[in-house]
Amino acid sequence: MKLIVGNRNYSSWSLRGWLACKQSGLSFEVLTVPLYGEDWEVQKRAREDIAPSSGKVPILWDGEAVVWDSLAIVEYLADKVGRDRFWPKQDDARAMARSMAAEMHSGYFALRNECTMNIRARVDGYSPSEPVAADVIRILQLWAEARARFGKGGPFLFGAFCAADIFYAPVVSRFLTYGIPVPGFAGAYMEAVWEHPWMAEWIAEARDEQWVIEQYEQPARA
Numbered sequence: 001m002k003l004i005v006g007n008r009n010y011s012s013w014s015l016r017g018w019l020a021c022k023q024s025g026l027s028f029e030v031l032t033v034p035l036y037g038e039d040w041e042v043q044k045r046a047r048e049d050i051a052p053s054s055g056k057v058p059i060l061w062d063g064e065a066v067v068w069d070s071l072a073i074v075e076y077l078a079d080k081v082g083r084d085r086f087w088p089k090q091d092d093a094r095a096m097a098r099s100m101a102a103e104m105h106s107g108y109f110a111l112r113n114e115c116t117m118n119i120r121a122r123v124d125g126y127s128p129s130e131p132v133a134a135d136v137i138r139i140l141q142l143w144a145e146a147r148a149r150f151g152k153g154g155p156f157l158f159g160a161f162c163a164a165d166i167f168y169a170p171v172v173s174r175f176l177t178y179g180i181p182v183p184g185f186a187g188a189y190m191e192a193v194w195e196h197p198w199m200a201e202w203i204a205e206a207r208d209e210q211w212v213i214e215q216y217e218q219p220a221r222a
Contacts (some may be wrong), residue, residue: 003030003031004061006032006034007211009119010213012112014057016170017058018198019024019199021077022198034192034211035213060076087163098163100157110134115128115174116174120206123179128178143157143185168193
């Protein structure tokens, strides 16, 4: 398999696709494309491995199959290796995990737009807008319910690391970058995600990247 990702420091969707591939246990090659570089528009049209997705990342190639959406990548890989590797076994836990992942996939636009992912940055004195604060409250409520109902078997949302944690991993990064205050249980969960070996690998590579995307650095400098 071949996974095409964007800049590790900024691309939250790429992080999700990469974590999904790691979770699958399958061997895969990673190719990085620098998003919004001078030749990005040309690359999107010219590169055969990018063009089928209309320039979106992550993109997973598996033989002739091409998957270019992070949730679709999770489901595609779950079909290949078994759904229990990605989702909790209990019906009620699996229902909540899928709902949380879908809500993250399709919502929280205020948080995404105002607090772009920037693994290397730490912002002092950030004050969230009301829409961002509402997103944060909703996320913390979901984390609290998942941990209380299903998290007794480990430090993650449903005990063991699963697709729900994959989808909220970039949120952990955003909360850390912008200094979002969280209660103790959420801080412990964030620490577990941040120190996960796969996350540590991604973070180290993000910090080693030479690319800087100015449009994503402005909030960090404000």
